[in-house]
Amino acid sequence: MSHVVVVGASVGGVTCVQSLRELGFDGDLTLLDAEDGPPYQRPPLSKEVLLGGDAAHADLLDESALEAIGVEFRPGTPAVGLDVAGRRLRLAHGDLRFDALVLATGAAAAVPAPLTNLIERGAHVLRTRGDAVALAAALGPGSGLAVLGGGVLGSEIVSAAVSRGVPTTLLARTGQTLGPLRGALVQRLLPLHRSRGVAVQTDRTRISRGAGRWRIDAGAARHVADTLVIAVGVRAAAGWLERSLPVGPNGVRCDSRGRVAPGVWAVGDVADRAGGRYDVSRNTQAAAVAQAREVAGAIAGDPLRVPVVPYFWSDLHGVRVQAAGRIPPGVRIQPLDRDDAGAPLAFAVVDADGTVVGAAAWGSARGFRRARAMLGTPLEQEVVAR
Ligand SMILES: Cc1cc2nc3c(=O)[nH]c(=O)nc-3n(C[C@H](O)[C@H](O)[C@H](O)COP(=O)(O)OP(=O)(O)OC[C@H]3O[C@@H](n4cnc5c(N)ncnc54)[C@H](O)[C@@H]3O)c2cc1C
Structure with missing residues (x-):
């Protein structure tokens, strides 16, 4: 195995290249990412940057640390296609040949078709560092916030806004699952938000915009907000692979060890692992790290023998929520x-x-x-x- 290419330089991709070197892989390593700038992780975006913290706190490492372990890092380089049989990654300008390829392109904020007009009129999402900086700037004690989506991310945004003194409305359907917890803790969540002064609206709502503000009508109730965030889930960043690999709504289909095709692996949010759909860690940083280590071991010929127990945590209004294992239907x-x-x-x-x-x-x-x-x-x- 002389050239390993890793696409996506967030926690999954960076862990993969670091693990390969730790395991003694001494071939060529290329790490590329569509975004410019140093690799960063996402948990601090909702837990620090929204609170007014420095966006640089989300950095995973600086580019010199990658150089020091012999990784060629290419930011601002989106992959646009893949020739599996020919082992070539298609870039905007030319191809990159590989012996092994790791797909770590993660996910993007999901915005279902009926909500795209809200984005066009200025609603926020939270996935990238740029999203977090823009949302943090919009939050202030005098301004009102509405969050559409009562899952983990929506709840973390609400929690951050409340701690900054921002009057907040949460638009959440009752029975909505709390992300990977699949209903285990959801009955405690909405009462917690209410106890912190959040206006929780569980009825069907109509959102409109006028005079620079959002208006939310829910039956007889009306809320207004200066800022609206849509946090209704994620969509795997796998559209660019649809012509070359099995891609479904949850990402690139792979076996229970992350193998997609000969010479091709997937890790993290882009990977739809066989048997992994009900892991509590699905779409979490913990899963991306564990899978990246496992795949690096497979590529370096040092497979991991002990299965990792899926684990998830979040802090909501100062309450630590934790889960482990699987919660299938x-x-x-x-x-x-x-x-x-x-x-x-x-x-x-x-x-x-x-x-x-x-x-x-x-x-x-x-x-x-x-x-x-x-x-x-x-x-x-x-x-x-x-
Ligand atoms: C605000 C926020 C808070 C979170 N908090 C937590 C938490 O507390 N705990 C937890 O466990 N999880 C948390 N998560 C989830 C966690 O961040 C993700 O599960 C994790 O980032 C997945 O890592 P990944 O490397 O698979 O993908 P991503 O982090 O999505 O990274 C994928 C990378 O691939 C790049 N990319 C995409 N397409 C291409 C392409 N075609 N070519 C090249 N590059 C491409 C992207 O630019 C990106 O840098 C949070 C997520 C968000 C958004």
């Missing part, structure tokens, strides 16, 4: 611990055979440790909270 969500008011703090996700396949906790590190320790074991009735 049809499982039972069994509360384990409750707080003094009787609300569940930790959960075991139990499959039809009675085996614990997932664990989740709400603001309870102890509860999470307890639930996580049960993964892969039969649920014992005596541990179940009444």
Whole structure:
């Protein structure tokens, strides 16, 4: 294997090139990204940059660190197509030949067709560093914010805005799943937002714009906001691969180890892994890192033998939400611990055979440790909270 090309220089791509070198790969390594500037990660965008923090805090490393490990980094270089049999990556100007290719192009903010007109009229999304800088500048104590989408990202944006004193409205459908938690914790989320002063609207809404403000009508209720953010999910950045590889709505289809085709692997948000759809870590940084390490091992001939347990966390209004394992459809969500008011703090996700396949906790590190320790074991009735 003499030339490995990695497309996408965020957490998946950067972890992959670093791991290859750590594992002793001494061939040529090229890392390219469509965006200009140094590689960066996304978690600080909602947790620091929206709070007014320096956007440079999101940097993963500087370009000299890549140079030091012999990686040719090419920012501002979008890949536009792929010849799998000929092992050539198509760029805007010419082809790049590879022996192994790692697809790490991640995802973009999803904007369904009925909402594109809102973007045209100035609504924000949050995916890139530029998005975060623009949204942070729009948030101020005197201005109102409306967030469309009550999943993890929408909830993090609400949490950041509230902590900056921004009057905030959350437009969320009831029953909406909390991202990878697939309903395990959703019944606690909307009450938490309300307790922090957020106006939560769960009815069908009509959004219009006039006199420089957004107007949100929901039945008899009306809200106004200066800034609107659409946070309704992500779309895998795989459109450029549709002619050459199996691509579905969740990304490039690959086997359970990330292999797509001979010489081609996929990691992170762009990878639709066999069996991985219900991992709690799907579309998270933790998954991108774990998959990148695994694929680097496969390319370097040093495969990882211990499977990684999927893991997810988020901080919402200061409450740490955690989950591990899988939450597929049809499982039972069994509360384990409750707080003094009787609300569940930790959960075991139990499959039809009675085996614990997932664990989740709400603001309870102890509860999470307890639930996580049960993964892969039969649920014992005596541990179940009444
Ligand atoms: C605001 C925000 C906060 C988040 N917070 C958390 C968190 O707290 N915890 C957590 O686990 N996860 C979090 N996530 C999710 C996490 O950031 C993603 O799961 C992770 O970034 C996926 O990494 P990736 O490398 O697969 O893809 P991405 O981070 O999407 O990176 C893909 C890269 O590929 C480049 N690219 C795309 N198309 C092309 C092309 N055709 N040619 C060349 N380059 C291309 C892009 O420019 C980009 O740099 C958050 C996401 C967001 C948006």
